[in-house]
Amino acid sequence: MTKKKIEDPAKKLRKLGKVLRKEINEGLSLTKKEMGDIRAAIGVQKVNYQKHKEKDKPELFRRRKHEL
Amino acid sequence: MPDVFLMVDEYRKSGDRALLGEILKTISEDVTLYLLGRIPKNDVPDVRQDILLEIAQGLSRFRGTTREQFFSWCYVIARAATANYHRKRDRQPQTHPDLEALLAIVEQSAVRSRSSEEDIRDAREAIELLQSLDPECADLLFKRYVLELGLDEIGEQHGITANAARMRISRCEGTLSDGG
Secondary structure, three states: OOOOOOOOHHHHHHHHHHHHHHHHHHHHOOOHHHHHHHHHHOOOOOOOOOOOOHHHOOHHHHHHOOOO | OOOHHHHHHHHHHHOOHHHHHHHHHHHHHHHHHHHEOOEOHHHHHHHHHHHHHHHHHHHHHOOOOOHHHHHHHHHHHHHHHHHHHHHHOOOOOOOOOOHHHHHHHHHHHHHOOOOOHHHHHHHHHHHHHHHHOOHHHHHHHHHHHHOOOOHHHHHHHHOOOHHHHHHHHHHHHHHHHOOO
16 A cells, blocks of 8 residues: 655644643643642642541542552 | 653652642643553543552652653553553553544544644644554654654663664654655
8 A cells, every 4th residue: 555645744743742732631631629639649738537428538548548 | 831850850859749749730741641542531530640649659769860751751650550451451451542542532622623723634644644654653653753752761662772763763754755
């Protein structure tokens, strides 16, 4: 099969990166809640466990409390 | 955008946890870009969270001296997390990005007019050209131009020298501009 000649492939690939990054920023970026969970897990912000019922604790804590 | 490597360097000296939070926030876009096409879009946030935590826990042990080395190190962690994700589901790891999945994201961007027509056209052509290459070439070019990794880091990931990586990338590009 003969490939179509493509001008400046590097430029086009960089554009692909640009478009994908834009999509990430619009719909897939880290949410405040996710960032809050991570900050809590690495010890930047404390979580008052007594204030939270087990079911209300961030997913990350339910999964990882024992690992950290 | 702040220079993430300066932040990493500062964190290694100070151990400032708040700065660590900022670093994770800054690199989350790059980690997400790595994951797109390697795992289903809906599972990206979960896996990304695992990766960011792993990075946070290991960052004090990172010894690199450049931005490229830092991202390369992050992508090694991301690759392991992706493999783990597939293993848990008894699936073969997706070692190369799923180009159809990336094309779907580009098309979504076109529908929502989030990027210019020219950018969308170029992005479509980029996927077309990746599809026309053998998987190794597509992977090399993706790492070099989409993930923007340096030659040293690409070489390290492929078990070759930076010079060999440069030559392979150049050969891959050559097959495109020669018209096959």
